[in-house]
Amino acid sequence: MIEISAPPERLPSPTTKPTVFVVDDDAAVLGSLRFLLETDGFAVRTFRNGTALLNARGAPEADCFVIDYKMPDINGIDLAGRLRQSNGDTPVILITGYPDSNISARAAAAGVKDVILKPLLDENLIKRIRRAIQDRSR
DSSP, rough: OOOOOOOOOOOOOOOOEEEEEEEEEEEHHHHHHHHHHHHHOOOOOOOOSHHHHHHHTTGOOOSSEESSSSSSSSHHHHHHHHHHHHHHHHHHHEESSSSHHHHHHHHTTTOOSSSEEOOOOHHHHHHHHHHHHHHHHO
16 A cells, blocks of 8 residues: 655745834824835834834844934934944935935935935835845845
């Protein structure tokens, strides 16, 4: 008698979504960015201010940070500098509605990967996040 065994059980392949932490003091911006990023396949955690992010557990688990420049508790460039100390090479993308010629230079000095002007936060932001995560993994 020949026994036919069942094919080996296939385990589902782990599909880990890249995680983006978004920090903005405007609830409407947080909601729209969450929707945009989740729709494009990212896992998203949102924070209403920089202090909330700094106090959050799991911040090192982020694959990319998207941070607003102008917030009441700490500006995005200072927050990026603090994150650089604890999260090393995790890319930071700064978003701002206040274009200023000095922001890009100060942001680069703090280790910010890109600066994007609001309200242009659609495909442009998605492309830059994907590129930042991809560059980090090389």
